[in-house]
Amino acid sequence: MKHTRTNLSDADTRREAIVEAALVAFADAGFQATPVTAVAVRAGISQAYVFKLFPTKEELFIAAVERCFTRIEETLEKSAQTVSNGDADAILYAMGDGYASLIADRSILMIQVHAQSASDVPAIRATMRGGLKRIVTYVKQRTGASDEAVQRFIAFGQLCHLITTTDIDELGEDWARLVARGIRHVPAI
Amino acid sequence: MKHTRTNLSDADTRREAIVEAALVAFADAGFQATPVTAVAVRAGISQAYVFKLFPTKEELFIAAVERCFTRIEETLEKSAQTVSNGDADAILYAMGDGYASLIADRSILMIQVHAQSASDVPAIRATMRGGLKRIVTYVKQRTGASDEAVQRFIAFGQLCHLITTTDIDELGEDWARLVARGIRHVPAI
């Protein structure tokens, strides 16, 4: 409780590291296909200790998804702050750009896709719903944009996920260009 | 080859039944989480025989995804035929409605979500890309709509998937209504 550890990092620090490792590891192959061992290795820790801090794989995955949404919110806020005038569309546009940069490394994007796929697990579905709620209410309030604009923002974010998972952005064909046209400017969630 | 079986259904008929069973079974829990046994049981067949007709689980899954895209194309075409005048937007609208009805049973929708999640497997990613290509080029040619309209069609289809997987359409809260507003009229893919 009141010990101040020096040599050993305490449990909270470890939890942080594990969640971060989980985010990347689960993003790689998804909830079912990623063994907890992969997370442990990435965190430089024994698998047994991962289970001590996160009693089930499910809880570990959920923590990673939660972290993902937190990171999105932070990114959107930072993007919003770059806009000086309060124009709703300008802020939305900036947020879209910020999100596009955030998902450039794929982890943030893929873990959402995997969470959506694993949403038959009630707790995971609830986490997704909670994350979506956070983003939507935040974007609506912070930008003051119309309902239609916010909905469109989310929809094109989903399109962005599809484009990335199917790799069509580096494809050159006509139909692919049609789908990916201008996506850098609208993505979210 | 030239045998005409009566009592025993031949392999092709079985393949059909298995693909149909796979579509539903995989839609339930996804690629990784669905054992091939679940497909076999649903098809009323032994697991060993499923493996005889589909040498790997991956091939079985891909066959199911392919079937899903075929069904979507058929549905879109049927919807298009209900429109008498050739107005692009009217056809798109009808297609959206047709798709919305199609995914009412969730299987067609969920298997796409699961396939997207499993798209780190190259063959699955390729199948998704192929399906998307089919839909996009078909919709573009059949409706003659603008690139923007087609892109929007796909984007709102993806939004539709998000709404369904998170169950927010039966949620009543303000943010949820914002996201789900009018979705019955725009979904695709």
Add this chain to the structure above:
DNA sequence: ATGGTGAGTGAGTGAATACTCACTTGCACT
């Protein structure tokens, strides 16, 4: 010094499951 406590792990266990194979059955043709 010593006993208590939190950090951390090695070595399991049991269940699930992708895939195999030797086998049976029943039809078609001779």
Add this chain to the structure above:
DNA sequence: AGTGCAAGTGAGTATTCACTCACTCACCAT
């Protein structure tokens, strides 16, 4: 009658993986 062949299966095997547990070690308060 009997042979060949496609349809179909029961009973495995080998592996992977979520989760457990008995343990060690370093530090601290007394």
